[in-house]
Each structure stands twice: as structure tokens, then as C-alpha cells.
Amino acid sequence: MFMYVGVSFAADATTVNGYVSDSKCGAKGANAKAAECTKKCIKGGASMVVVTDGDQKVLTVSNPDVLTGHEGHHVAVTGEVSGDSIHVDTVKML
Template sequence: MKRIVLVVLVLTLALGVAAWANGASDKGAKPATAAKASAGATTVTGWITDDKCGAKGANAKGEACTKKCIAGGAHAVLVNDADGKVWAIDNADAIKGHEGHHVTVTGHLDTTKNSIHIASMKMAAEAPKS
């Protein structure tokens, strides 16, 4: 009887140590979704404008028009400086106060919808000459 109790105690202790060691090694690991999300982040510099004007409004002169159109219900877009591509902004609350501005954004592009989900944004250093 003592032998059975001793074997059960040793097995319980061994399993407990193994579980503790496995849990300790996972503490520094990132969840798979967080690693995947950060891997897809892209940085784009361009103009925040509206879907009515698109690339035509991608300049410093278009700020007032962009603000008016977005306030009137138009959807916000980002016009990439590098290639002129227009990306729909799928989280418009992220650009509040930056309508018509030249910005650098970091976010996740959805090429099937031609949209970007903005994670962070800052004013761009200098607007390109138009």
C-alpha cells in the first residue's frame, strides 16, 4: 500500500513539474494572432482625402473640400504618394482631425477590398511638390 501511494505521489510531482516548465516557457511567447497581425503592417505616406475627389484632392489645396465632403457623408481615403493608389479607410474614426492632411500611416492593407485599417498615424515630414 505504501508503495502505491509513493508511486502516485512521484507521478503527481513529475506531472506538476512538467506542466510548470511548459507554462514558464510560454510566458515570453506572443500569441499567434498578435504575431500574424504585426507581420502584415505596412507604412504608407499620402493624403487623406474623400472618395468623391480621390487623387484630385490629394494636395494642400484640397483640405477644405475634403473636410466638407467627409462631413457631408463621403468616405475617407488615403492616396499613396508613391504610386497614386487610392486606399479606402475602413476605420474612419482613426483620421478624425486629419482630413485633407499629408500623413504617414501604419496599418493593414486589404488588397481584395483596396482598403487600409489604420493602426497609427502621424503628420508627414514634408508634402511632395505638386
């Protein structure tokens, strides 16, 4: 007889609202007018980040392909936050 028992330890999903920016500009790029600058900086090697509303915390996006096309957008992202980074599962325009 074969028995398989799987255990999953999924982290709690967190939703944060904020602007998609880049690691070079950070909170300075957290506005809709910075979209082109954000795209340029990311193309130049900067990391994609989400700058949270309110406290302006800068979270590095561990899977930036999910947010490609949302540079400079105000979004709600849901995913796993770990320290100063987020792995985004879903994104919704605000």
C-alpha cells in the same frame, strides 16, 4: 489540468505616405489646399481615403475616426492593407 494555447495571426503592418482625401475627389483632393473640400465631402457621405504618394493609389480607410482632423494633411499611416482598403493603426504628420 487546464492548458490554454493561443495563436495569433497578425498581418504585417504596412506604412504608406500620402494625403488624406475623400472617395468623391480621390487623387484630385490629394493636396493640402483640399482640406475644407475633403471635410465637406466626408460630412456629405463620402468615405475617407488615403491617396498614396507616387502611384496615387486610393485606399479606403476602414476606421476613419483615427484620421479625423487630418483631412488634407500629408501623413504616414501604418496599418493593415487589404486590397484597396487600410485599417490604420498609427498616423504621423509629414
